Amino acid sequence: MNGLLLLALAFILDAVMGEPHWLWSRVPHPAVIMGRVVSALDRTLNHGEMQRLKGVIAVLVLVTVAGVTGWLLQHLGTAVTIVIAAILLAQKSLVDHVGAVAAGLRESEQAGRQAVALIVSRDVSTSDTSATSRSAIESLSENFSDGVIAPAFWFAVGGLPGIAIYKAVNTADSMIGYLTPKYAAFGWAAARLDDVLNWIPARVTAALIAVAGRSTSAWHNVQQDARLHRSPNAGWPEAAMAHTLKIALAGPRSYHGKVQELAWVNGAGRRTLAPHDIDAAIAIVWKAWGLAMALCVCIGGLIWVF
Structure with a gap:
């Protein structure tokens, strides 16, 4: 069975199982393990001089460990490959977390703020219903790319080594890829490599959202608005979702008590x-997920037959 058909099965397994608490409360999730490796590299290398070079070395070590681990696991058989791939996808957990924000808002603004604070890094302590909803939809759009389509893409390209390397780099970017005095140099390599690995998936995600939402006629506007975003990749799925739902996303927001005047x-x-x-955005993401899985089945089936 080829990689695309294995990926389709991993899509289904993730959608059914999600992140079972009974399992991850007993053993560390692979993302947690990756985070511990990044933390160890940070503690060991992020000091003294030549921090950018040390950051490059850290990423090379991380990529090597992830790639070799994925290669070894892949040799344990088809079932193991499907299960590991499903674990490294995040469709169900993503929509569950974002759906909790909508449920919270229906209870109270405070409950909605508490739910969205679990999935975004911005300051939401004073967010009203609109700001909380916007934060949730932006997180859903961006993480559909980072947490579902991008890992799926790299699995299709490189099997378990490909998806493991992507997840390791993405984890590193989320931990050390910040323009702060501590990480501006050391985290540079992780941030830039994450941008490279997400370049194609972000645009594929935007296309899937546009097709799922029947908003392909607005593709030119999606391209224009994506470039307004501070990220070279996150703007694509966000712009596609914004035009699909005919809403405004991004805009000013607060980080660590300081308002940043970002473009709408x-x-x-x-x-x-x-x-x-939020409910409408989740519905669009499920349709886009279905399109991605259907493409895997169709293309993988043709490869298998011919």
């Missing part, structure tokens, strides 16, 4: 958002 994505869109907008 689809600034002409509706800015008053509510829980039903």
Whole structure:
């Protein structure tokens, strides 16, 4: 069985099982293990001079460990490959966390803020319903790319080594890829490699969202708005979602008590958002997920037959 058909089975397994608490409360999740490796490299190398070079070395070590581990696991058989791939996808856990924000907002603004604080890094302590809903939809759009389509893409390209390397780099970027005095130099390699690995998947994700939402006619506007985002990749799925739902995303927000005046994505869109907008975004993501799985089945089936 080829990699695309294995990926389709991993998609289904992840959608059914998600992140079972009974398992990950007993053993560390692979992402947790990756995080521990990144932390160890940070403690060992991130001091003294030549921090950018040390950051490059850290990423090379991380990529090597992840790739070799994926290669070894892949040789344990088809079933193990499917299970590991499913574990490294995050569709169900993503929509569950974002759905919890909508459920929280229907209870109270405070409950919604508490739920969204679990999935975003910005300051949401004073967010109203619109700001909380916007944060949830942005997180859903970006993480559908980072947590589902990008790992799936790299599994299709390189099997378990490919998806393991991607997840390791993405984890490193989330931990050390910040423009702070501590990580501006040491985290440079992780941040840049993460940008490279997400370049194609982010645009594929935007296309899937646009097709799922029947908004391909707005593709030119998606391209224009994606470039307004501070990230070279995150703007693509966010712009596609914004135009699909005809809402405005991004815009000013607060980090660590300091407001950043970021550009609006689809600034002409509706800015008053509510829980039903989160529900609509989740529905679009499930349709896009279905399209991705259907492509895996169709292309993988043709490869298998011919």
